Amino acid sequence: MAIDILSWILIVIGGVFSIISAVGILRLPDIYTRMHAAGMGDTLALGALCVGMMLQAGWTIVTIKLALILLFMFFASPTTTHALARAAIAGGVEPILDEDRREDRRLGDRSNRRENSDNKESENRRNKRGIDRRHNPGESS
Amino acid sequence: MFIAASAAIIVAMALTLIRAMLGPTIYDRILAVNLFGTKALLLIAVMGFLTDRPEFLDIALVYALINFIATIAVMKFFRFAHLGHPHEEDNLGDL
Known part of the structure; x- marks a missing residue:
């Protein structure tokens, strides 16, 4: 029961953070600040939702698959953000100071x-x- | 509760698509499409739980891999106009 409540809370947190990151990517002024909002969606929303679903699934193969998704995104998201920031700098996009x-x-x-x-x-x-x-x-x- | 989470993810996907259409530079569009892919991954996983079919998680896993590769490939394509090594030795091939 306690695990159920905890997992619902985590899933709601994940949904709220995915909306917050989408609003951030829509409202922030330039590419580098938008990257900040996108990083929040990649880490917090994905992490909270995956952990919430892992708590729902229990000790099964589903948990292992969710952990694999989490592990892969843990490495892939910073790599993508870093490469995108470097490409934007090389492409001549100036940050707004x-x-x-x-x-x-x-x-x-x-x-x-x-x-x-x-x-x-x-x-x-x-x-x-x-x-x-x-x-x-x-x-x- | 999974319905609420999937509704939130769909709203977020719609907002991200607006940015992908508006985006002044190509990098904004790439960022928005990358975030859209992440949200699609989450939506697939949540829908799998919603319909009691955990096989959807395999699709979500493959989607995560393809999303990463596609973002890097699109960035490299727009930087060099091809996907191979750069012609000049300008040390930018690892973008």
């Missing part, structure tokens, strides 16, 4: 940031920063 947000706020432009990136001024600023960073790789900007 706090400085950008502060300058946008000072300019009085509170509209969507995706429109701001079309702005010629912020485009120039981003290009300049990219060149600076490439010249001094050890220096954090």
